[in-house]
Amino acid sequence: MSTATATVTAPNGTFRYLQPTYRLDDTAGHARALEEDGFALIPGVLSPDEIAATRAAIDRCAHFGLDGKSPTGDHYKCVFNRERLFLDFADRPGVVDLAYAIWGDWCHIIGMSAWRSRPGHDGWSPHTDRLFSAPNLAESALAAPDVKLPIFICTAHYYLSDQTSELCPTYVIPGSHTAGRGPRGKEETEWRGRKLEPVLCRAGDVLFFRSEIWHTGSKNTSTDTRYLLQVHYAQRDIAQKFSPWPFHYNPEILAVATPRQQRLLGKHPEGAYG
Numbered sequence: 001m002s003t004a005t006a007t008v009t010a011p012n013g014t015f016r017y018l019q020p021t022y023r024l025d026d027t028a029g030h031a032r033a034l035e036e037d038g039f040a041l042i043p044g045v046l047s048p049d050e051i052a053a054t055r056a057a058i059d060r061c062a063h064f065g066l067d068g069k070s071p072t073g074d075h076y077k078c079v080f081n082r083e084r085l086f087l088d089f090a091d092r093p094g095v096v097d098l099a100y101a102i103w104g105d106w107c108h109i110i111g112m113s114a115w116r117s118r119p120g121h122d123g124w125s126p127h128t129d130r131l132f133s134a135p136n137l138a139e140s141a142l143a144a145p146d147v148k149l150p151i152f153i154c155t156a157h158y159y160l161s162d163q164t165s166e167l168c169p170t171y172v173i174p175g176s177h178t179a180g181r182g183p184r185g186k187e188e189t190e191w192r193g194r195k196l197e198p199v200l201c202r203a204g205d206v207l208f209f210r211s212e213i214w215h216t217g218s219k220n221t222s223t224d225t226r227y228l229l230q231v232h233y234a235q236r237d238i239a240q241k242f243s244p245w246p247f248h249y250n251p252e253i254l255a256v257a258t259p260r261q262q263r264l265l266g267k268h269p270e271g272a273y274g
């Protein structure tokens with residue numbers, strides 16, 4: 001069940017979760033939150049040791065393919081193919097349960113990205129990741145209580161740093177997944193009277209959100225580096241975005257992947273189309 005808003009103590013002071021939070025084992029609550037708010041915030045998924053190990057693994061990543069590099073940030077794609085530590089995020093208990101609650105086993109990951117954002121990094125760019133609403137369907141129709149758009153793509157953000165207002169938190173507009181469109185530019189920061197709001201949380205927390213939610217990264221005005229891991233899940237009929245093309249699965253990763261992990265990587269039973 002949702003804990004509504006909770007007050008927690010962070011190493012650098014006290015802060016409140018601004019959004020409802022859900023226990024890791026409350027899969028039904030997560031699913032309901034995805035319908036109503038477009039996202040579910042799940043505290044305390046990773047232990048401090050796991051956070052440290054994942055940050056160290058990101059520090060070991062080397063750039064190749066479509067990875068991004070700028071003076072203030074690094075972005076590594078398809079990290080599941082580099083280390084088993086990353087692969088295991090594909091079916092992290094409690095989080096993968098939400099993917100299965102949405103799609104059954106008719107799902108897979110379509111990507112897994114790691115980010116390192118140094119002081120000065122500016123990720124402000126309100127957007128949706130992907131919209132699937134039917135063309136010409138009015139916003140009022142999409143927002144009607146008996147209209148439930150199927151969920152096609154979701155992302156799990158594993159925060160590996162405490163997310164203060166200074167350390168470029170993710171911003172979201174609750175409910176905006178029913179807008180039927182995305183923000184029209186950096187300036188459109190409000191929808192139906194709700195403004196983009198920061199998801200302030202702790203290292204080890206997970207934000208699981210639909211691709212249609214209006215969201216953005218933000219500016220790192222702190223002196224720390226922000227670490228983030230993203231796992232992108234989708235209904236199995238959505239193509240995997242594995243790069244660089246032609247994509248080669250790392251044989252060392254395939255050798256250690258469990259049958260469930262192999263399926264999440266794309267090894268599905270035969271079906272229509274293939």
Ligand SMILES: O=C(O)CCC(=O)C(=O)O
Nearest residue numbers: 123129169170215216217
């Ligand atoms: O950095 C963030 O919190 C947001 C990232 C994001 O919006 C994206 O990858 O689409």
